[in-house]
C-alpha cells in the first residue's frame with residue numbers, strides 16, 4: 001500500500017538543464033535534422049545558458065515550481081583515456097584534435113543540457129512501494145550521449161537524496177535496451193497527487209523490423225520501456241506502451257517529445273505521432289481515472305515538416321496555479337513558421353484547454369534539436385519531498401541572480417570546433433563546475449573532483 005502521502009498535495013517541478021560551457025555544434029546526432037544542419041557553426045555557450053536560465057526564471061515568475069540540473073564535465077578526459085589517449089590532459093587534447101577530431105567533439109558535447117533524456121521518473125503515487133523511482137537513461141544510440149549516465153546518476157542522487165527516492169542503475173548498455181528517458185515517457189493523471197498512467201513510446205519492438213523506421217535510428221526499444229515499468233513497480237493496468245509512427249522518425253522525429261506532449265489528462269500531439277492512434281486513445285482512456293482530453297493536430301493544418309522545423313510539440317504543457325486552461329511554452333521558431341503560428345493563435349483564442357501560448361528564444365539549444373521540453377525534466381514531488389531537498393537547486397530570486405552571474409563570469413561568448421582542443425577551455429570548465437557544485441550544494445559529482 002502506498003503511504004498516505006499520496007493524498008497530500010503534489011506539484012510538478014520542472015528541472016531545467018543548465019547548458020554547459022562547451023556548448024557547440026558538432027553535427028553529432030544522425031536523425032536529428034537540426035543537429036546535422038548546424039554542424040560546424042560557431043556557437044555561443046553564454047547565450048545558450050542565459051536563454052535556458054531566462055526560460056526557467058520566467059516560469060518561476062508565473063508561479064511554477066522550477067529547479068535546475070547542472071551540466072557535465074566536458075571535454076571528458078577520462079573517456080579519452082579509456083580510448084587509448086595518454087599523457088597530460090593538454091597532451092591528450094592535442095593528440096585527439098590531431099588524430100580524431102570527431103572524438104574530441106563527441107567528448108566535448110554539452111548534450112547533458114537536454115535533461116528530458118537524463119532519466120525516466122515514476123512519481124511515488126504510481127509505484128508499488130510509494131517511492132519515486134528514477135532510472136538514468138543509457139543513451140547508447142549516440143556515442144556522445146552514452147558517456148552521460150554515470151555522472152547523471154551521481155547528480156540525480158545528490159539532488160533527490162531523500163529516502164522517498166529510489167535510484168536505479170541505467171539499463172544494460174546493449175542495443176536491445178536502448179533507452180532515452182523521459183523524452184519517450186509521458187505521465188497522464190487527473191491530479192498530480194493521484195496514481196497516473198505512464199505512457200511509454202518506443203520506436204523498435206525488436207521483433208518486427210519492418211514496422212520500424214527505414215532511414216533514421218529508433219532510439220527507444222520496447223524491452224527497455226518494459227524493463228523500466230517493471231523495475232519502477234508500476235501497476236500493469238496503468239501502463240501503456242505505444243509504437244511511434246516510423247514515418248515520423250524518418251522525417252526527423254527522433255524522440256516522442258518532438259511530436260507529442262501530455263499534462264494531467266490532456267494529450268497534445270500531431271496526428272502522425274503514433275503508429276496506431278485510436279489504440280493509444282482507447283488504452284489511455286481505459287487506464288485513466290478521468291476522461292482523456294486530446295488536441296490532435298492534423299497534417300493539413302501543420303505538416304510534419306513544419307512540426308519538426310518549429311518544434312511545436314517540443315513544448316511544455318503546464319498547469320499554472322489559478323488558471324483554467326494550460327500554458328503552452330513554445331520556442332520562438334513557432335512564430336516564424338506561418339502554419340504553426342496561425343494554428344497556435346487559433347488554439348489560444350478558441351480552445352478552452354489552452355489559456356496562453358508563450359514564445360521563448362532558445363535558439364542556441366534549438367539549433368542542436370533541443371526545444372523547451374528537451375531542456376526540462378519533470379518530477380512530481382510532494383511538499384515533503386520538496387522540503388527535504390537539501391541541494392540548492394530549486395530556483396529562487398537569489399539562485400537565479402547567482403546563476404546569471406556565474407554564467408556571465410565563466411562562459412565564453414563564442415566557441416568554434418577548433419577551440420575544443422584549448423587546454424584553457426578545459427581549465428575554465430573545471431573551475432566553473434567546481435564553483436557550481438558549491439553553489440548548488442551537490443558535493444563532488446564530477447570525475448575531476450573525485451580523483
Ligand code: SUG
Pocket residue numbers: 024025026027028029032035036109111114116117142145183255257258368369370371373374
Ligand atoms: O540527443 N542533440 C540531442 C538533442 C536532444 C533533444 N532531446 C529531446 N528531444 N528530448 C540529441 O540528438 C546534438 C549535438 C551536436 O550535434 O553537437 C545532440 O546531441
